[in-house]
């Protein structure tokens with residue numbers, strides 16, 4: 001975490017006072033932390049913390065009639081030495097920090113429910129995959145009760161990384177939360193006071209990842225129908241970027257797409273026929289052609305050569321907007 005920012009900020013805010021009450025000289029008293037939702041994320045984050053000797057967390061699991069599920073939750077809570085609660089009011093009133101880990105589509109609803117019980121001095125953090133506008137609404141609701149809000153973007157899988165999963169934090173309570181949870185050695189990165197900023201980053205990464213999954217799905221279908229072994233294809237997919245550090249993939253593929261758009265568009269139009277012959281509905285391919293066609297209209301290859309260094313791809317973006325302005329073409 002950004003220690004300099006945190007220390008500068010960790011002056012005596014009301015929240016810090018609440019969280020620091022009762023701390024001993026070694027500053028190790030745990031803040032009371034409550035999780036809403038007892039799914040994969042809550043379990044694995046708490047499992048990691050438990051393996052590091054932290055326990056006593058509150059977990060709210062909504063009541064269910066399914067006995068087996070309740071027993072399963074009880075067993076898991078016992079393993080974590082956590083307090084399993086079936087009342088949201090009890091969880092909110094008994095926690096300094098409340099972390100909502102439910103589902104993106106219930107994130108706002110859960111913030112509204114928690115807001116009924118939340119008081120000034122508490123922190124409400126939302127780590128759900130919800131879009132920025134939803135996190136902003138939740139923040140306004142929580143702030144209206146005098147409590148602080150944290151927008152958390154969870155960027156790694158706790159099933160793999162436990163409590164060390166990378167999380168980006170924004171919102172007016174982000175620094176307070178980092179200060180309060182410092183002892184847990186979690187992998188937090190502060191990115192600003194604005195709610196929705198972390199969610200925006202997460203949403204963009206998500207769109208990329210899901211887009212890639214769409215490409216893979218259509219690609220595999222095509223290969224299967226063509227009877228070409230995937231073992232043969234796997235190494236070919238990564239060959240062009242094999243010598244590049246992985247984080248340079250973006251620049252590499254952006255340059256290729258932007259500067260060779262016209263040629264690629266016509267190649268892909270021909271590939272449409274192939275996919276149709278293979279009896280694959282070319283859903284992604286059609287979108288690819290449309291995107292290439294829009295970029296091709298800008299004729300970016302008049303200004304740059306495709307051998308432009310990967311690190312310089314942002315020059316092409318600047319040029320795109322310049323052409324858009326000059327020629328009255330909406331870049332969208």
Ligand SMILES: NC(=O)c1ccc[n+]([C@@H]2O[C@H](COP(=O)([O-])OP(=O)(O)OC[C@H]3O[C@@H](n4cnc5c(N)ncnc54)[C@H](OP(=O)(O)O)[C@@H]3O)[C@@H](O)[C@H]2O)c1
Pocket residue numbers: 036037038039040041042061062064101102103104106109110127128129130154155156157158159
């Ligand atoms: N799994 C990951 O690695 C990962 C990574 C990044 C982000 N996320 C995000 O983190 C959040 C949690 O993910 P997860 O994988 O832990 O999900 P999960 O395994 O499906 O668990 C969600 C939990 O939330 C509960 N829940 C759902 N709606 C609720 C409501 N309205 N009130 C109270 N509890 C409710 C569910 O209860 P029931 O069982 O009763 O439905 C369940 O216990 C999601 O928003 C997800 O998008 C997850």
